[in-house]
Amino acid sequence: MGRAPCCDKASVKKGPWSPEEDSTLKEYIHKNGTGGNWIALPHKAGLKRCGKSCRLRWLNYLRPNIKHGDFSDDEDRIICNLFATIGSRWSVIAAQLPGRTDNDIKNYWNTKLKKKFMQGLHHYTIHINHHGAKKMQLLFLAASSASASSEAASLSLQHLSSPHDYSHHYGSGGSYGSANNSSTSLLSGAAGGLLNGEHHQAMSASCLDSGGGSLGLYFDELCAAATTSAHGQGLGMESFVFGGNQLLAAGAGNQLDQQYGPAGSSCYDEEKPPLVSLTGGGDGAGGTSASSSFFYGISYSNDNES
DNA sequence: AATCCCGGCAACCGCGGATAC
DNA sequence: GGTATCCGCGGTTGCCGGGAT
Numbered sequence: 001m002g003r004a005p006c007c008d009k010a011s012v013k014k015g016p017w018s019p020e021e022d023s024t025l026k027e028y029i030h031k032n033g034t035g036g037n038w039i040a041l042p043h044k045a046g047l048k049r050c051g052k053s054c055r056l057r058w059l060n061y062l063r064p065n066i067k068h069g070d071f072s073d074d075e076d077r078i079i080c081n082l083f084a085t086i087g088s089r090w091s092v093i094a095a096q097l098p099g100r101t102d103n104d105i106k107n108y109w110n111t112k113l114k115k116k117f118m119q120g121l122h123h124y125t126i127h128i129n130h131h132g133a134k135k136m137q138l139l140f141l142a143a144s145s146a147s148a149s150s151e152a153a154s155l156s157l158q159h160l161s162s163p164h165d166y167s168h169h170y171g172s173g174g175s176y177g178s179a180n181n182s183s184t185s186l187l188s189g190a191a192g193g194l195l196n197g198e199h200h201q202a203m204s205a206s207c208l209d210s211g212g213g214s215l216g217l218y219f220d221e222l223c224a225a226a227t228t229s230a231h232g233q234g235l236g237m238e239s240f241v242f243g244g245n246q247l248l249a250a251g252a253g254n255q256l257d258q259q260y261g262p263a264g265s266s267c268y269d270e271e272k273p274p275l276v277s278l279t280g281g282g283d284g285a286g287g288t289s290a291s292s293s294f295f296y297g298i299s300y301s302n303d304n305e306s
Numbered sequence: 307a308a309t310c311c312c313g314g315c316a317a318c319c320g321c322g323g324a325t326a327c
Numbered sequence: 328g329g330t331a332t333c334c335g336c337g338g339t340t341g342c343c344g345g346g347a348t
Contacts, residue, residue: 016316016342039333055334056317091336103316106337111314 013048017057021047025054026062034058060101067099071108079105080117 028045035041038051047054060066071079075097082093088109090102097105 014318037333050318052319052334053317059335060316088337102336107315110338 011048012042012050012053014050014053017061021049022057022062025049025058029058029062056103060103065099066101068104071100071113075100076113076116079109079113083109083117 024045024047028041028047032044034055035044038055040051041047042049042051042054045054049057078096079093082089082096086092088106090106094100094102094105
């Protein structure tokens with residue numbers, strides 16, 4: 001049979017924690033640790049709380065080195081980067097921000113950062129016919145923090161040498177429709193849909209700092225996503241250039257059958273020429289003090305569905 | 307001054323994977 | 328191997344305080 005019941009839900013206290021409860025929990029964990037069993041902890045500590053509640057309180061508020069208060073610009077950028085790359089994986093994002101909790105980041109995103117992020121959001125589409133069989137729609141979303149939105153809006157797309165029969169159609173603005181209330185699904189879908197091999201696939205790239213910031217940090221994630229996409233759709237490599245920073249957006253043929261390349265290999269090593277590039281326009285980017293962030297997604301659909 | 311509205315945040319809920327029995 | 332529970336996560340709710348009316 002299974003384990004003993006978690007807790008008697010009728011007798012546990014709910015709602016905000018009192019200072020007394022906080023100190024009791026803190027003191028107990030300080031002396032005894034969590035013991036690896038949150039369910040038993042409140043009883044041992046003399047708290048009329050559910051174990052889950054104790055765990056939450058400890059992790060989000062009481063444990064040492066928790067950072068509360070305003071998020072820095074760097075933290076903002078990291079959150080945007082990761083959100084664009086992996087979606088609402090708050091625990092993963094929190095792991096990159098020492099002292100911040102997933103709950104904190106989630107709340108911060110939902111109440112403040114999302115608005116900031118969406119404020120400079122722009123929409124670009126590209127339809128790419130690949131060997132006449134597939135139509136690829138590229139949703140390019142340029143989001144910027146602070147004042148960089150106008151510069152992002154002026155992004156242009158350039159078609160570089162293409163060995164394939166690709167045709168491109170692109171525009172801006174328009175049918176973003178539900179973005180205001182569905183940014184989460186849109187953005188996380190961009191990362192997750194592709195990885196799941198869904199028919200409508202999407203690809204996301206982490207934000208790129210126009211000032212030449214740390215571009216490589218999350219590219220492994222991106223390459224994994226892109227590689228899966230390429231495997232499913234038989235695409236070649238694509239390359240995108242943002243304000244002088246080149247981003248390899250899809251895996252090469254020899255990487256199509258692996259989600260992550262073997263140790264030592266990376267998609268940066270790809271030698272094939274880029275098929276498509278997106279080039280930052282406007283004032284030339286790099287000189288701005290505001291950090292521009294970009295997000296794009298790619299979705300695919302069969303011609304007979306459109 | 308009273309009421310309403312809204313934003314921020316702490317806490318709860320429910321789900322899925324992991325694990326113990 | 329099957330079942331019950333634990334654990335951690337993400338989504339959602341509800342309370343509270345401050346600003347607007």
